[in-house]
Amino acid sequence: MTLSFNPDTVSLPVGHFIGDRLVPAEGVVGMHRPSDGKSYAGCPLADEAVIDRAVETAKQALKASNWGGVRPRERTVALQRWADLIEREAAILAKLEALSSTRPVGHLVAGDIAVSAEQIRFFAEFADKEGSDLVPTDDANLGMIMTEPYGVVGAITPWNFPVSMAAWKLGPALAAGNAVVLKPSEMTPFSTIFLAELAIRAGIPAGLINIVLGDGPVTGNAITGHPDIAKVSFTGSTGAGSAIMANIARTGVKPMTLELGGKSPQLVFADADLDRAAAAISQSILANAGQACVAGSRVIVEESVAAPLAEAIVARMKTAKAGPTWDEATAYSPIISERQLNRIDGIVAAALSRGGECLFGGRQMDAPGYFYQPTLIAVRDASSPAITEEIFGPVLTLQTFTDEDEALALADHPTYGLAAGLFTRDLSRALRLTRQIQAGTVWVNRYSRSRDHILPTGGYKRSGIGKDLGREAYQANRKSKSVLVSL
Ligand code: NAD
Numbered sequence: 001m002t003l004s005f006n007p008d009t010v011s012l013p014v015g016h017f018i019g020d021r022l023v024p025a026e027g028v029v030g031m032h033r034p035s036d037g038k039s040y041a042g043c044p045l046a047d048e049a050v051i052d053r054a055v056e057t058a059k060q061a062l063k064a065s066n067w068g069g070v071r072p073r074e075r076t077v078a079l080q081r082w083a084d085l086i087e088r089e090a091a092i093l094a095k096l097e098a099l100s101s102t103r104p105v106g107h108l109v110a111g112d113i114a115v116s117a118e119q120i121r122f123f124a125e126f127a128d129k130e131g132s133d134l135v136p137t138d139d140a141n142l143g144m145i146m147t148e149p150y151g152v153v154g155a156i157t158p159w160n161f162p163v164s165m166a167a168w169k170l171g172p173a174l175a176a177g178n179a180v181v182l183k184p185s186e187m188t189p190f191s192t193i194f195l196a197e198l199a200i201r202a203g204i205p206a207g208l209i210n211i212v213l214g215d216g217p218v219t220g221n222a223i224t225g226h227p228d229i230a231k232v233s234f235t236g237s238t239g240a241g242s243a244i245m246a247n248i249a250r251t252g253v254k255p256m257t258l259e260l261g262g263k264s265p266q267l268v269f270a271d272a273d274l275d276r277a278a279a280a281i282s283q284s285i286l287a288n289a290g291q292a293c294v295a296g297s298r299v300i301v302e303e304s305v306a307a308p309l310a311e312a313i314v315a316r317m318k319t320a321k322a323g324p325t326w327d328e329a330t331a332y333s334p335i336i337s338e339r340q341l342n343r344i345d346g347i348v349a350a351a352l353s354r355g356g357e358c359l360f361g362g363r364q365m366d367a368p369g370y371f372y373q374p375t376l377i378a379v380r381d382a383s384s385p386a387i388t389e390e391i392f393g394p395v396l397t398l399q400t401f402t403d404e405d406e407a408l409a410l411a412d413h414p415t416y417g418l419a420a421g422l423f424t425r426d427l428s429r430a431l432r433l434t435r436q437i438q439a440g441t442v443w444v445n446r447y448s449r450s451r452d453h454i455l456p457t458g459g460y461k462r463s464g465i466g467k468d469l470g471r472e473a474y475q476a477n478r479k480s481k482s483v484l485v486s487l
Pocket of ligand 1 (some may be wrong): 157158160183184185216217224235239240243244418457463464
């Protein structure tokens with residue numbers, strides 16, 4: 001069975017998902033398909049009244065279902081049924097996602113959706129295993145650290161991996177006994193609505209997952225500032241993360257997890273397996289056309305091997321197979337919007353006008369939709385915007401070094417510290433530099449996540465606060481209470 005589909009035949013759930021159903025709403029924010037630029041729908045804009053209704057529904061659902069107080073295995077089993085259904089309905093889910101987003105339908109079914117289902121199961125297993133602690137005290141007392149769900153958690157996700165990002169928020173929050181009000185990106189909201197529908201079909205109590213559609217300034221602000229939302233979990237840009245912190249400071253203190261932007265370096269030493277490094281580096285910038293928070297967008301290579309490495313990367317860039325996201329054969333994604341396409345082009349032009357040398361690409365593709373060529377630019381000026389700004393496109397910069405200190409200095413970014421790659425056959429150097437690199441994730445002789453969901457992800461510096469995935473993500477969805485009983 002082919003996964004390819006005709007984008008004009010997909011019917012869209014335009015509305016908010018509150019309680020157990022879609023609440024239709026007028027689509028007011030214009031939406032364009034990245035693959036062909038065609039206007040195809042409008043995204044509704046939830047105002048404070050809609051957020052109030054979603055939060056109230058979540059509170060009532062928590063009370064009626066006693067979700068945080070049932071035998072924890074019940075939560076595990078319900079979430080596992082949901083994960084099973086997500087896998088079973090992957091083709092429908094993939095259509096809703098591929099239509100709006102930059103994710104090719106084939107990659108969605110084999111990758112994003114399959115992995116998201118697995119991650120939901122991973123979090124489900126924490127429900128009846130991760131608990132409170134008895135702590136050492138003197139004999140006259142009994143000390144405990146009890147953990148409890150927060151209640152209603154607010155979540156906000158970006159457009160670059162919509163199903164995965166929703167799973168990273170919903171999985172741990174629900175496993176830990178909370179209800180969620182989630183706002184997906186206004187550019188890619190429909191697959192997240194379908195996830196909520198599937199949760200109802202899987203038997204997760206109605207009202208525990210509520211999806212509200214809208215933008216940041218209106219809908220996002222109403223979520224983060226809502227007095228009955230006890231915690232906020234956000235993934236998006238560092239700018240929006242700052243705005244959320246400000247809004248939370250203004251409206252009432254609450255805990256938050258912020259997964260923000262990146263500008264991640266990949267250090268390649270002369271002793272590395274260059275073929276392996278070139279494959280990992282190319283994949284890291286070709287995947288989703290560089291629209292990934294952890295895109296390894298800055299290659300920092302030992303001068304003596306810069307030329308062969310660049311050649312090997314360009315050879316791989318040449319094979320990128322662009323196409324519409326609804327074609328199963330597509331491997332290379334479009335850019336999310338015309339605005340973002342122009343922004344990428346502007347940064348590339350600025351880098352070239354400041355002495356950067358374009359080794360490959362450097363232009364929009366001659367195709368319908370918003371496609372940009374995979375691009376490699378040799379840069380000497382460390383203050384070039386191609387080095388300092390998160391481009392969020394298929395643009396790799398290449399800088400050279402002659403010793404470890406210089407490599408580390410170039411790797412260190414003043415703003416971001418999300419991830420880093422390190423390619424060397426020298427084990428001591430790999431471990432020494434891993435300690436010194438200022439990033440929340442370091443990959444050695446590879447540049448990608450594995451399916452070891454126990455490894456958390458999150459940033460140093462302004463790349464974020466707190467972690468997604470791993471035990472940390474589950475724990476971040478429970479608050480702790482210290483109890484001391486006099487015996
Ligand atoms: P964005 O910050 O523009 O938007 C992200 C989400 O936040 C959207 O749903 C948006 O509507 C909402 N939003 C915007 N302003 C808001 C506000 N003031 N209050 C509340 N909500 C607001 O980001 P984007 O363009 O959708 O996604 C790309 C960014 O996300 C990149 O910077 C990327 O690095 C980052 N990202 C980070 C991770 C990570 O794990 N660290 C993962 C994926 C994406």
